[in-house]
Amino acid sequence: MTSDYSHHFSIKNLPYGVASSTTRIGPQCATRLNNTVVFLDSLQENGVFNSVTGLPSGIFKSTTLNDFAALPKTLHTQVREALQLALQNGVENLPAGSTADISEVQMHLPVSIPAYTDFCCSKQHNINAGRAILGHESLPPSFYHTPIAYNGRASTIVVSGTPVHRPRGHFVDRTLTSHKEVIYAPTRALDYELELGVVIGAPLPLGQGLNAKDADAHIFGLVLLNDWSARDIQSLEMIPLGPLNGKNFATTISPWIVTLEALNSFRAEEPEPQSSSIPPYLQDWGAFNYDIQLKVELETSGGKTVLGETNAKELYWSLRQMCTHLTSTGCNLHTGEILGTGTVSGSTEGSYGCLLEVTQGGKVKASLAGNGERVYLVDGDVVTMSALAGEGVGFGECSGQVLPAKDL
């Protein structure tokens, strides 16, 4: 049963995605108003964007949003204004064939993704995960100096709705009590991670650098992101080079990219003061975070259970600071690349963004609807994340079902 996210997509939102339908077989760029998908090329052909000087003709015919995302922010603003004007009286008067009901379309990856960097910006996630793994509170040594991150695997990012096969890998067999043995088997500790992802718009050249205060010019918008993680594989492999196979099998993103303009009225202050000794390029205090309610639900044969509700305004490091830290060595940014926030978590029960935290590293079972319980995910489980910034502005959902391990 699909949830109705109509109320996430008012005229105040107008996100961007890539959709196909039985009448538009090739994927192309679209926006969404309530439950209606609007194909942007149709609008352009009918003159809706005639006022937008410099918008290349046919740009929305593309199978990805990359060409559009790469344009300067001023053009994005003008396109948004033209869209709000065209859609102010609903979708009834739009050109024939330019719309489809959300139930009639297939959504695709909104961008071609040349890189994926996953941060770890939530202080509380670091604290909770440290407690679950190490048994005591512990922050990484550089946590207060810079946002920490690792390079992820961009090629296995999939769009919401794509099933995810349980990966095989190497891990320590915890069922043995007499000795420690590393086995190769389907993971026994499959987890989700509730995150937001920044989608880069205008590229940044090699060697240029970026002040945090200027980083919005390079952020096309945000998506929900599930950084699926095999905790047992990750645990063995990540000393000392970080996660690889424990996370490279799949990352799921929501299909609609919500723009910073739509989120602008939901800005929030930083949750606590940052060190005054961080260098000027990283300093960006004031309207720092976004107030976005995040939720993760697990659907099993017993029904749906909300496993975590938290808020993006709790992030210790901001989206802009993520972008600027990555580029502070001179590293470039490419259009379409994604920067994940890392798991967003709160400090109280019910506010955790992954099962590692919910179950305290497997020590406590999570109670589910229908008298079920979980330590980690089992085959058939459906993990669904959703996010709402405020009235009429949300992300819809980011969902994926766990399928059994394949014989490779």
Place this chain on the structure above:
Amino acid sequence: MTSDYSHHFSIKNLPYGVASSTTRIGPQCATRLNNTVVFLDSLQENGVFNSVTGLPSGIFKSTTLNDFAALPKTLHTQVREALQLALQNGVENLPAGSTADISEVQMHLPVSIPAYTDFCCSKQHNINAGRAILGHESLPPSFYHTPIAYNGRASTIVVSGTPVHRPRGHFVDRTLTSHKEVIYAPTRALDYELELGVVIGAPLPLGQGLNAKDADAHIFGLVLLNDWSARDIQSLEMIPLGPLNGKNFATTISPWIVTLEALNSFRAEEPEPQSSSIPPYLQDWGAFNYDIQLKVELETSGGKTVLGETNAKELYWSLRQMCTHLTSTGCNLHTGEILGTGTVSGSTEGSYGCLLEVTQGGKVKASLAGNGERVYLVDGDVVTMSALAGEGVGFGECSGQVLPAKDL
């Protein structure tokens, strides 16, 4: 002063690269015989590849080798045979305008690189680096179970000859004796890493997996690779997520991709038996490694100094095992992506592949020509790597000069 690598490029080699010249302003696909660059589109237009059924016309006009690399191995073999026939009497009888002297061309990145994974396959590098950093021998916990690796930054891979600016970053100021302070400054510990890189040819779909014995079908060829590393930045940031900004500022590769066919007569056995408990998909014993002599030289105002000479046959894990480990979760492979071996090192003085090992983590200075010495690289230093498999088959060089930090 440029070295003469003519003897690396006999008719037994015939590597692939992308070159431009004053008469061919747009970069296009080429091979090299001794010191002559041969533009492949010219040969195709003149019928040299007419015998190769299924080779798309105009494929070598491309600015990258990706389209060609993605073809099945059988086509690569036929193109190689046609090239060896056409070039058996040298380059004098080739069509007018199809050649240029190596001194007259500019080399470009040979492939568009959608991903970069860097392994750590040399057991001796792990031992040497562990000793330099921790003061005692220590291998990562999963070292004998799988090749270990991290996702690198593909977007900052540059071709040999591109200068590299010293990056800025966060690290512990070691000049202070009274207390530990994290500062943001140009790195004081800039290092090179002597590696080989696998360039992926035929792609592997998501969810398919790959046995090590079959992995050659997906390896287009090899390049030399310098994984520039800022040891101080890396050291602070890599707990627990691995290297990011300590390595994301630049990685240099050699311009010529040497094919596995050219290297086939230089195969070597594994240096020591691997555990018999590794799973079947990873098992690949016999003609395991390649006997390729590797060298790294440092050029300073005082002259050139060889800092390390070692051999790729010492790698504990093979190139094929790297490919298969990465894909054992179902992860896909894309044409043009690069998998680095990690620093290749031997066990004796003079055989180390990075300054961290040469200087034992900064405790011993390296002696240079002209009475110079180094702990880590200084601005102006030129690092040049080269590799020779045997008579007539080599990689040429992979070189880069260190420039001062830029104000970002």
